[in-house]
Amino acid sequence: MSALTYVRPDGVDEAIALVSADAGAAFLAGGTTQLDLLLKDGVIENSTLVDIGRLPLTGTSLLDGAVLRIGALTTMADLAEDPVVRERLPFVREALLAGASIQLRNMATIGGNLLQRTRCRYFRDRTVAACNKRRPGTGCAAVIGPARMHAILGADQNCIALHASDLCVPLVALDAEVRVQGPGGERTVPLTDFYVLPGRSPDVEHVLGHGEMITHVDVPLPPATSRSRYLKVRDRASYEFALASAAAALVVEDGTIAEARLALGGVGTVPWRAGEAEEMLRGVPATTAMFRAAARAALRDPYTLPGTAFKVELAQRTLVRVLEDLAEAAS
Amino acid sequence: MATSSTTGRTTGEVRVNGEARRLDLDSRVTLLDMLRDHLGLTGTKKGCDQGACGACTVHLDGRPVVSCLVLAAQCDGREVRTVESLARDGRLHPLQEAFIRHDGFQCGFCTPGQLMSAAALLAQRRASSADEVREAMSGNLCRCGAYPNIVAAIRDVAEQNGTAGDGGPGAARNGAA
Amino acid sequence: MTAVSSGKLLGEPVDRIDGHLKVTGGAPYPSDFSYPDMAHAALVQSTVAAGTIRSLDTAGALVAPGVLTVITHENAPALAEGPMTNIGPSPRFPLADNRILHHGQHVAVVVAETPEQARDAARLVRVEYDEAAPVLGVGNPDAPVLTDPYGMESSRGDVEAALAASDVQYDETFHMAPETNNPLGLFATVARWEDGRVTVHDSSQWPAMARQSIATVFGLPESAVRVLVPYLGGGFGAGLRTWPHAILAVLAARMLERPVKLVLTRPQMFTSVGHRPESVQRLRIGATTDGRLLAVDHEATATRGAEEMNIEPITMGTPDAYAWPSAATHDRLAALNIPNPGAMRAPGHAEGGFALESALDEISYRIGMDPLELRLRNHAEVHPSTGLPWSSNALRDCYRVGAERFGWSARPAEPRSLRDGAWLVGQGMAGVTFSRWAAVCRAQVSVGRDGAALVRCAGTDIGTGTYTITAQLAAELLGLDVEQVRVELGDSDLPLAPQSGGSGLALALSGAVEDAARNLLRAFLDTVRDDDSSPLRGRSLDEVAVTGGRIHLANDPSAGEDYAAILDRHGLRELVADGEKDPSPPEGLSMAPAGAFAAQFAEVRVHEELGIVRVSRLASAVDAGRVLNEKTARSQVIGAMVLGIGMALLEETSFDAGGRIANATLGDYLIPAHADVPDLDVAFVGGPDAFNAVGVKGLGEVGVVGVPAAIANAVHHATGRRIRSLPITLDKLL
Structure with a gap:
């Protein structure tokens, strides 16, 4: 990059037009991962940044009292203080607060959080030749490296890059929807369908086309009787990505689980919805034995390496711990 | 649009420590640089x-x-305050005095950042307990390991001027174990 | 003259005299210096760990906007080798030829008008390698191994026979991950040539050595080189060498005839300025069932860079740590294709202390004795290797005071006996016997007509408090207020000083200041020797004392006068005196010069299901001889303890199969954050050391040494699990 063009358009349509027209252009929101990768690591190459940071896509609104609509440019800090998030989505707030330092929460946006790139140090080091995500077809250096902060679910020998977002873990459990605007108009994508498993094309991470922008995230609120919790396990007590995390929202009625929403972080190439585990828990007594069985199901068929094998057990225990905490609180 | 788009340069104006400064920079320049x-x-x-x-x-x-992850260009029309603005009229900010009193630094390199985070913490009344301060300040690393003294300095000022906060809804409880 | 108030242990907790500068952002660190017309350099580093450069294409970089030059092995001039120092030879110059000895070796430096241009153009340099298989890993059988590389191996008694005859035969192996110093300040060099002389702002803990190195390499007299480091953004040992990037910055400035600034990136900090090498230790200890330690055999292997040398004296402290009748040590150093290691706070001692103090804890459990009691029973009343009395040793007080403050006596012996909900709680402890080290130091002290003093010395204050303790000491020696003493440090043109390292500067510098102050007072007395109007006429040094800015008779404080009056009357602007201290023990000394001692106590909480370890309490009782400033001394110890927490639980420089460091950022290599550190308790015990006029013993490193073992022992107490490899991450406890 011998020169960088910076543009700050006044409207969404103009921003979309600018990026759509230029293959080397990208949106710049909070910038916390974008600028790191572009300027410092040199692993992405944009000749133009279209700064959307001041577009009017901030704040939240409540739709029909049932869905929280979050502007894509709302910061993590502001969303964490949102009254609806505080009251109805405590685990979203917990994930936001555990997700980054105060400085980064003041900068990073919700849309940017959804689109954050992996922390994989093989992806982020342009001198590493083998990276299917960066240069499709070159292989994966991480699978022979000392991988620790890597994925075990949705991973294979082609890519073990972790999706490191904390926020996305409760959001994917809640069936959040992503509202997208692009050159072809608007569309809505369920967050569970938004990310693409690496498979044979780890370079493709999500369903957005060039020039498409996240404008809002719609989060259906769980029932008022639901209790939720996000638990993040990491080496350092703060300011670190998760080794494993679990988000759970439970409705427990008379000791029986009426509804369960579960997702895992720190283990997946995408934010990992534990759908099978949810099914297993619906309608059964809230007991540790049930939780353990569900956790085993959630971690079925992991792809592990010597450095990541411990995550299978850790993630199960993390999920069980969260469920036990919620069941205890409900009783 | 506030910026030039062909030369790789950005122009604009940013207020730094209360003073308007014209920008005419390589667009790659960060706010820090x-x-x-x-x-x-x-x-x-x-x-x-x-x-x-x-x-x-x-x-x-x-x-x-x-400031390392903000482009200078993104600051056009915005207000920036740095450690140089903490002392007013030759008088140190109470936090600066407390850092000296509690020896809240050794090499001093992380100190400007610690002070700016601490000042915001007090403004938001988020210093109700040592644990709350530790969590909130964890985005500021100190390799000399002055942490206990930094926390003591912040708590000292918070108690003195009543900006500790009550540990209520604003207090940090995150999902960490 | 009373040298110092020798009965006093704790110096006044004076606020740092450089505090105002540091809290206002006004303290100038090497990267803060700029000059008009300054160019900026960026490094290109090898992406293979071994082999040769086949081709190097700089054409793309050279035509990039703003690029001034690209220096590679193909166009770099031949430079002389750097000098031998008291911690070994200088690092190899990486552009001497086309050979690659480690991943991250500098292969080119791009210089441009702006830092952004240099950085982005560096990515345009194309290098192709003929790659060879790198030799990696401390136990690699292909690694050339040096035996007794430091000449420090020792042996007394018949260790093998004593081990064989022991009731308890302990034999375990310990592994420690490599760590990276990671001072927060990115290392920087700003070089500016003028009329054949060069001024260098360099991130150095040792300006005198940096000057010598640059002079030697560029064939200059030392007087043509000036190295300035008034402030350093931490070093922890990383600043004890003149690293290749600094040479490259000086070279680029000479080639371009312009000032050049080179600031390492954080990833480059992992490969360019040293690290604590990976190590393996085998400890064999023989003991009786009633807790007498009979013999120790300590073998340690550390790593070095291929064609580099570093000193990692892991076993050094073991023979004199306890009163074992027989002791033997063995040092090995394996050469690998890794970045040149170097010193990291408490090099050798930290590793040796972890193994030794873990082993004692294990032995205490094997024989059913309280870990503290086992240490007390084997306390070295005299220096074990020589049989001489220690110059000071308050280790017993460290144990007693530390245990009291921590509440050790309430600790149940049984592992897994303390719990708080889901958290298992454990308590552990460790003792520390640190080595004494110091080198020759000089200082200059002057007093002018304003009655204020100036102390000047080339040594640095890397955050340790050198400015402040120097001012305090000079104030005490000259009878002035601290505010009346100005201190200039970090300038190689000032009187020679050793490194800020090895816990040695305070000891050496305090001796030099003491000598200089004494010489200065003598100069004042000489001035008035025949002065009829002076009440001090004809008096000698041992007849006077100093208080309130006055020299007066020791037995008659009213008979005296102030410095300004003497200078005034004699038409002098100031009087200046030099001082020097050679702190090495003379032949036939009837005592064993001691380093610092400490006892350290840790409490941890381990989540029973998730394996998370958090330190909840940490206490140190330290005998560092006379403490010059209680406030900055305490900071030294707490900082060291925080480093110990990182070493115990978090820090590991992770090499991948190709020799590349896989976690070379501060987001991936974890150092302790605020939330990892509880309140830390520090107590100073003992008294001034007998073998040095000021009574000081170094305390920059002692606080690291016992912490990893105390934490590991606490983890064992909490969980029943003994972890002999660091860091103790949660996966080891699941």
Whole structure:
């Protein structure tokens, strides 16, 4: 990059037009991962940044009292203080607060959080030749490296890059929807369908086309009787990505689980919805034995390496711990 | 549109420590490098340049951010405050005095960032307990290990001027085990 | 003259005299210096760990906007080798030829008008390698191994026989991950040539050595080189060498005839300025069932860079740590294709202390004795290797005071006996016997007509408090207020000083200041020797004392006068005196010069299901001889303890199969954050050391040494699990 063009358009349509027209252009929101990768690591190459940071896509609104609509440019800090998030989505707030330092929460946006790139140090080091995500077809250096902060679910020998977002873990459990605007108009994508498993094309991470922008995230609120919790396990007590995390929202009625929403972080190439585990828990007594069985199901068929094998057990225990905490609180 | 789009340069205006400064910079220049290399405000430090240490913390429109991950261009029309603005009229900010009194630094390199984060913490009344301060300040690394003294300095000022907060709804409880 | 108030242990907790500068952002660190017309350099580093450069294409970089030059092995001039120092030879110059000895070796430096241009153009340099298989890993059988590389191996008694005859035969192996110093300040060099002389702002803990190195390499007299480091953004040992990037910055400035600034990136900090090498230790200890330690055999292997040398004296402290009748040590150093290691706070001691103090804890459990009691029973009343009395040793007081403050006596012996909900709680402890080290130091002290003093010395204050303790000491020696003493440090043109390292500067510098102050007072007395109007006429040094800015008779404080009056009357602007201290023990000394001692106590909480370890309490009782400033001394110890927490639980420089460091950022290599550190308790015990006029013993490193073992022992107490490899991450406890 011998020169960088910076543009700050006044409207969404103009921003979309600018990026759509230029293959080397990208949106710049909070910038916390974008600028790191572009300027410092040199692993992405944009000749133009279209700064959307001041577009009017901030704040939240409540739709029909049932869905929280979050502007894509709302910061993590502001969303964490949102009254609806505080009251109805405590685990979203917990994930936001555990997700980054105060400085980064003041900068990073919700849309940017959804689109954050992996922390994989093989992806982020342009001198590493083998990276299917960066240069499709070159292989994966991480699978022979000392991988620790890597994925075990949705991973294979082609890519073990972790999706490191904390926020996305409760959001994917809640069936959040992503509202997208692009050159072809608007569309809505369920967050569970938004990310693409690496498979044979780890370079493709999500369903957005060039020039498409996240404008809002719609989060259906769980029932008022639901209790939720996000638990993040990491080496350092703060300011670190998760080794494993679990988000759970439970409705427990008379000791029986009426509804369960579960997702895992720190283990997946995408934010990992534990759908099978949810099914297993619906309608059964809230007991540790049930939780353990569900956790085993959630971690079925992991792809592990010597450095990541411990995550299978850790993630199960993390999920069980969260469920036990919620069941205890409900009783 | 506030910027030129062909030359790789950006023009604009940013208020730094209360003073309007014209921008005419290579668009790649970060806020951190603008402060240090172009405005001569070297109090703000570069410890990692990757948003992972907090040494470059400044206030952007009143909120602490890491200036290494902000383009100078993004600051056009906005307000930046750095450690150089903490003391007023030759009098140190109470936090600066407390850092000296409690020996809240050793090499001093992380200190400007620690101070800017701490000042924001007090403004938000989020210093009700040592644990709350520790969590909130964790984005500012100190390799000399002055942490206990930094926490003591912040708590001291918070208690003195009644900005500790009550540990209520604003208090940090995150999902960490 | 009373040298110092020798009965006093704790110096006044004076606020740092450089505090105002540091809290206002006004303290100038090397990267803060700029010059008009300054160019900026960026490094290109090898992406293979072994082999040769086949081709190097700089054409793309050279035509990039703003690029001034690209220096490679193909166009770099031949430079002389750097000098031998008291911690070994200088690092190899990486552009001497086309050979690659480690991943991250500098292969080119791009210089441009702006830092952005240099950085982005560096990515345009194309290098192709003929790659060879790198030799990696401390136990690699292909690694050339040096035996007794430091000449420090020792042996007394018949260790093998004593081990064989022991009731308890302990034999375990310990592994420690490599760590990276990671001072927060990115290392920087700003070089500016003028009329054949060069001024260098360099991130150095040792300006005198940096000057010598640059002079030697560029064939200059030392007087043509000036190295300035008034402030350093931490070093922890990383600043004890003149690293290749500094040479490259000086070279680029000479080639371009312009000032050049080179600031390392954080990833480059992992490969360019040293690290604590990986190590393996085998400890064999023989003991009786009633807790007498009979013999120790300590073998340690550390790593070095291929064609580099570093000193990692892991076993050094073991023979004199306890009163074992027989002791033997063995040092090995394996050469690998890794970045040149170097010193990291408490090099050798930290590793040796972890193994030794873990082993004692294990032995205490094997024989059913309280870990503290086992240490007390084997306390070295005299220096074990020589049989001489220690110059000071308050280790017993460290144990007693530390245990009291921590509440050790309430600790149940049984592992897994303390719990708080889901958290298992454990308590552990460790003792520390640190080595004494110091080198020759000089200082200059002057007093002018304003009655204020100036102390000047080339040594650095890397955050340790050198400015402040120097001012305090000079104030005490000259009878002045601290505010009346100005201190200039970090300038190689000032009187020679050793490194800020090895816990040695305070000891050496305090001796030099004491000598200089004494010489200065003598100069004042000489001035008035025949002065009829002076009440001090004809008096000698041992007849006078100093208080309130006055020299007066020791037995008659009213008979005296102030410095300014003497200078005034004699038409002098100031009087200046030099001082020097050679702190090495003379032949036939009847005592064994001691380093610092400490006892350290840790409490941890381990989540029973998730394996998370958090330190909840940490206490140190330290005998560092006379403490010059209680406030900065305490900071030294708490900082060291925080480093110990990182070493115990978090820090590991992770090499991948190709020799590349896989976690070279502060987001991936974890150092302790605020939330990892509880309040830390520090107590100073003992008294001034007998073998040195000021009574000081170094305390920069002692606080690291016992912490990893105390934490590991606490983890064992909490969980029943013994972890002999660091860091103790949660996966080891699941």
